[in-house]
Amino acid sequence: MERLVGALEGLGESAFALSLLMCAGVVLGFVGIWPLFAVWLERKASADFQSRLGPMYVGGFHGWLQTLADGIKLAFKEDLIPAQANRVLFWIAPAVAFCGAFATMVVIPIAQGVEIVNLDIGIFFILAISSVGTIGVVMAGWASNNKWSLYGAVREAAQLVSYEIPIALSLMIPIIAVGNLRLGHIVGFQCAGPEDAGFVYLSHHGWLLFYSPWTLAAGLIYFVASLAECKRAPFDLPEAESELVSGFHTEYSGLRFSFFFLEEYVFMFVVSIVGALVFLGGWQPLPFVSFQFDNPLMKLIGAGILLGKAVFLVWVQIWLRWTLPRLRVDQVMTMGYKYLTPLAMLTLMGMALYQYWGCRYIPGIL
Amino acid sequence: MAATVEARPPDKYVDVRTQELQINMGPQHPATHGVLRVAIWADGEIVTRAEPDIGYLHRCAEKIGESVTHIQYVPYTDRYDYLAAMNNNLGYCLAVEKLAELEIPERAEYVRVIVSELNRIASHLMAIGTYGLDLGAFTPFFYAFREREEILRILEWICGARLTYNFIRIGGVMRDCPEGWLEDITRFLDYFEPRLEEMNELLTHNHIFVNRTANIGVVSLEQAVKYGLTGPNLRGSGMRWDLRRDDPYSIYDRFEFDIPIGTGIKGTVGDCWDRYWVRILEMGESVRIIRQALDQIPDGEIMAKGVRHLAFKCKAGESYQAVENPRGELGYYLISEGGQISYRSRIRAPSFCHLSILEEILPGSMFGDAVAIIGSIDIVLGEVDR
Numbered sequence: 001m002e003r004l005v006g007a008l009e010g011l012g013e014s015a016f017a018l019s020l021l022m023c024a025g026v027v028l029g030f031v032g033i034w035p036l037f038a039v040w041l042e043r044k045a046s047a048d049f050q051s052r053l054g055p056m057y058v059g060g061f062h063g064w065l066q067t068l069a070d071g072i073k074l075a076f077k078e079d080l081i082p083a084q085a086n087r088v089l090f091w092i093a094p095a096v097a098f099c100g101a102f103a104t105m106v107v108i109p110i111a112q113g114v115e116i117v118n119l120d121i122g123i124f125f126i127l128a129i130s131s132v133g134t135i136g137v138v139m140a141g142w143a144s145n146n147k148w149s150l151y152g153a154v155r156e157a158a159q160l161v162s163y164e165i166p167i168a169l170s171l172m173i174p175i176i177a178v179g180n181l182r183l184g185h186i187v188g189f190q191c192a193g194p195e196d197a198g199f200v201y202l203s204h205h206g207w208l209l210f211y212s213p214w215t216l217a218a219g220l221i222y223f224v225a226s227l228a229e230c231k232r233a234p235f236d237l238p239e240a241e242s243e244l245v246s247g248f249h250t251e252y253s254g255l256r257f258s259f260f261f262l263e264e265y266v267f268m269f270v271v272s273i274v275g276a277l278v279f280l281g282g283w284q285p286l287p288f289v290s291f292q293f294d295n296p297l298m299k300l301i302g303a304g305i306l307l308g309k310a311v312f313l314v315w316v317q318i319w320l321r322w323t324l325p326r327l328r329v330d331q332v333m334t335m336g337y338k339y340l341t342p343l344a345m346l347t348l349m350g351m352a353l354y355q356y357w358g359c360r361y362i363p364g365i366l
Numbered sequence: 367m368a369a370t371v372e373a374r375p376p377d378k379y380v381d382v383r384t385q386e387l388q389i390n391m392g393p394q395h396p397a398t399h400g401v402l403r404v405a406i407w408a409d410g411e412i413v414t415r416a417e418p419d420i421g422y423l424h425r426c427a428e429k430i431g432e433s434v435t436h437i438q439y440v441p442y443t444d445r446y447d448y449l450a451a452m453n454n455n456l457g458y459c460l461a462v463e464k465l466a467e468l469e470i471p472e473r474a475e476y477v478r479v480i481v482s483e484l485n486r487i488a489s490h491l492m493a494i495g496t497y498g499l500d501l502g503a504f505t506p507f508f509y510a511f512r513e514r515e516e517i518l519r520i521l522e523w524i525c526g527a528r529l530t531y532n533f534i535r536i537g538g539v540m541r542d543c544p545e546g547w548l549e550d551i552t553r554f555l556d557y558f559e560p561r562l563e564e565m566n567e568l569l570t571h572n573h574i575f576v577n578r579t580a581n582i583g584v585v586s587l588e589q590a591v592k593y594g595l596t597g598p599n600l601r602g603s604g605m606r607w608d609l610r611r612d613d614p615y616s617i618y619d620r621f622e623f624d625i626p627i628g629t630g631i632k633g634t635v636g637d638c639w640d641r642y643w644v645r646i647l648e649m650g651e652s653v654r655i656i657r658q659a660l661d662q663i664p665d666g667e668i669m670a671k672g673v674r675h676l677a678f679k680c681k682a683g684e685s686y687q688a689v690e691n692p693r694g695e696l697g698y699y700l701i702s703e704g705g706q707i708s709y710r711s712r713i714r715a716p717s718f719c720h721l722s723i724l725e726e727i728l729p730g731s732m733f734g735d736a737v738a739i740i741g742s743i744d745i746v747l748g749e750v751d752r
Contacts, residue, residue, distance in 0.1 A: 046504070046505075049505050050504070050505050050508035050509070051509070051512055052508065147387060148389075151389075151411075151733070233502060234574055236502065237734075240502065241396055241502075242397040242499060242501070242737050243733055243734050245395060245396065322504055322505050323503075323505060324503065324572070324574055325498065325502045325503035325569075325572060325574045325578060326501060326502025326503075326574070326578075327574055327577075327578070328578055328732060328734040329411050329732065329733070329734060330411070330732060331577060331578075
């Protein structure tokens, strides 16, 4: 993709603009299609857990088109805005929430060298932009003029602000080892091998999850904190159905509601794919054995492997959601501030010391 | 929102509290188990005052009892605690039979006990499943419903209805057991007992579940007695009181069963977890009772001799009959002047009494706890409003 952008850049400004539009189209297309699959996966997985069948009819094979049908239904629903709502905020809130999740996609490399923008602050960009979604949610809760929505919004703000600390700290831990914020470099570190490596070779470092005990801990902290970031059970307090009806999107219906829905599933994908890239070796299928992913066919396979890992992590999120009860709001805060944040700090310190001494005095541990 | 949440004007002392938020939980809310409205005054996430508001499902049930004949009234009793219709039928029929001084055939008594206990299990499954749902655990709900479905199938087999049975009639039961019905119950019980273990693994001892329910909504024994709590809610507070043993009706004195009480294993005696745990244990006891009843059930008639259904009359007098419903003590108080119709019919519904304690135990709890507490009290609004 980057090469494509580069090639088109030479053709002049209009072509460059066209290429940007194309990139946006690719991302938008993916963002549109992914939730269709993710919702279907969620419904089928939950049906499996609950000894039900789930959707079975639409589309023939196990109801694979059910979400599309639901989406069309949502799109044709009446556009309702509560009488006392703040119309402007109510109107833009879903877009703001959606943009947060949507924009993070541009820096994610899907295979070796295939990304829209190769930002040198990749991970930082994701952390920063994904927080924008929170503003959208708070806007939605406030603008709805509904006390339940307000509760949901305030909970969301409190929860996301507190969990951004452990999530950022836990992502810094592998970065200490890599020394670079580019997502492509982080994967490159995990599959770094000897100069004259063949098609299959033993990598120096292996997946970052298994790089050191500290990165293992960081991976687990990242996963737990990412659940809270995505508002997934057991941290789904902002939209706790039995407590707050639907939380911040109680008053939303139709297409606007579907934007919040899309945002949730896209964000689930984003945290999963970031987890896969940073901790699970990106497109490398095995922890310590790496392959060369340099020709187009291998890149395609690599992209498949990466997507597979991301879908697996999403599936784990779904699995947890349909297994665990919900925490109480103060327990969520306790978890964030009293356990995850100190643990992440400790791990960060451990990793720093490990990196400082471990590499020099315990040769061979890598 | 800006209108309702205003910071207080700054004064000498720094006070970060804002105005209390009055919020209506219900009558349409997923966690109020029907059309209950709880007006909640909240300071942030903490409930400072709560007022249950009832009456949305009022159907003049008691007045209807004074305008239709005794026989006609039995189907109405199904509609109070619609999750335990058999037990409701039983209570009313016993009350009328007391007035009419009827002798019930042995076999009918056994069938009554079997269906009532099956219905108790179904009702507790519903209580437990929806309780999980209240706390955000979706899957146990479906597991509970899978088991409940079996019971509904068994009950449908004998009386043709799944929820409002109208099966226990004045003088006996509607019909004799179909062929293979008793064996099917044995098969169900064999299937069901291990499922209770499964439920324990899935929900009861789940760390998050325990954290959400232990030490929450503690009802002391004194409070429980003061507010007239009965059934699992009273036993959860530690009182070994069960009408099936302490004031035996029907043939409950022939069976051997324990009365589980809350002992505060996970927290304090009388917390939400204890109430939940009592229900789980009670299902096991119901299984025991049904097994004994299946062993002992004799052959014979299922309807008392001389009950003329079209012209059934009671003697003049009054009777009170309380039965141990899944939710507590359900009492029917009837005054008859000797005709076909009661002069006065009064229902003491357990859920109605249980609801009143919310005002006492909700304040001070957090919002999520309020949901947990309302769920653990296990009310059925059909019975509260009648």
